Amino acid sequence: MPMDKDSIARILNDKGATHPCHRCGSVQFAVADGYSALTMQDDFKKGLVLGGKAMPVAVVICKQCGAVTTHALAALGINPKDEL
Numbered sequence: 001m002p003m004d005k006d007s008i009a010r011i012l013n014d015k016g017a018t019h020p021c022h023r024c025g026s027v028q029f030a031v032a033d034g035y036s037a038l039t040m041q042d043d044f045k046k047g048l049v050l051g052g053k054a055m056p057v058a059v060v061i062c063k064q065c066g067a068v069t070t071h072a073l074a075a076l077g078i079n080p081k082d083e084l
């Protein structure tokens, strides 16, 4: 599955992720180039560990207020390793 912006927008639309912005109600969004990753932690007692596990996510930005929403790529059927 390709990871270009149009494909991500189409997948989100197909999955019904079409609600207005949770902050301002706008319906104008942009999909950011590339992908990001949320750092995952196993144990709060160890403090913040960087460079460990991460969840790759697509980033969607509200064009009106800039609110940022992330979507797990795995749930969208996208594996960033396939893009290498």
Ligand SMILES: [Zn+2]
Binding pocket: 021, 022, 023, 024, 025, 026, 062, 063, 064, 065, 066, 067
């Ligand atoms: Zn907004």
